[in-house]
């Protein structure tokens with residue numbers, strides 16, 4: 201068996217991203233290169249406007265760079281067709297993003313099943329997988345509740361269950377504890393690290409919180425769209 205523990209999960213090579221044109225152009229990423237190993241936990245940190253979310257979106261294949269490339273394993277994403285990129289993202293990635301809201305009027309189960317509906321899985325199989333994901337985040341008793349009728353921390357656990365439901369190899373999270381009180385935030389943090397350590401899921405997180413960032417294998421600091429330093433045991 202090949203040893204995948206130190207294999208590269210994602211690479212960015214000289215990635216540049218500019219918003220707007222001419223005198224309104226804003227260079228959000230100015231030549232970012234990095235490798236993230238399978239099973240690694242990485243925090244992307246930096247001031248507001250430094251390019252954290254832009255980098256996350258590019259790595260997560262939700263946005264494409266203007267220059268440079270992203271590799272997912274051995275796949276050069278810039279050479280792939282959009283439909284294949286979408287399929288790869290849907291199969292391998294899980295998202296804990298604030299802009300991917302839950303549908304408050306739908307049941308918890310329906311919300312968690314959504315990525316599998318998009319992936320075309322059969323109804324009985326997707327129900328089974330969604331229940332397993334909800335069990336993993338301790339919400340088996342809320343399967344039938346409307347998502348609106350949950351606390352903030354429970355909602356975030358539903359979002360994590362939805363991120364987990366396709367058994368992803370990577371989870372991307374943008375400020376996953378941003379709207380939560382300290383104690384609930386710590387529970388959500390712990391849940392993400394447990395998935396990283398126990399299931400070997402690569403974890404890539406944007407955060408403003410220095411204490412949270414310090415718990416990752418590596419911290420990547422962005423200033424004005426460039427990586428200025430990397431710290432941590434894995435740096």
Ligand SMILES: Nc1ncnc2c1ncn2[C@@H]1O[C@H](COP(=O)(O)OP(=O)(O)OP(=O)(O)O)[C@@H](O)[C@H]1O
Pocket residue numbers: 219220226228246247248249250251252253254255
């Ligand atoms: N769609 C867009 N159009 C124009 N400018 C944009 C767009 N998206 C982001 N920007 C600009 O690019 C820069 C980087 O934005 P980004 O969201 O990546 O920063 P961030 O480090 O995640 O910030 P925050 O911590 O405030 O979320 C910012 O100055 C922002 O104004």
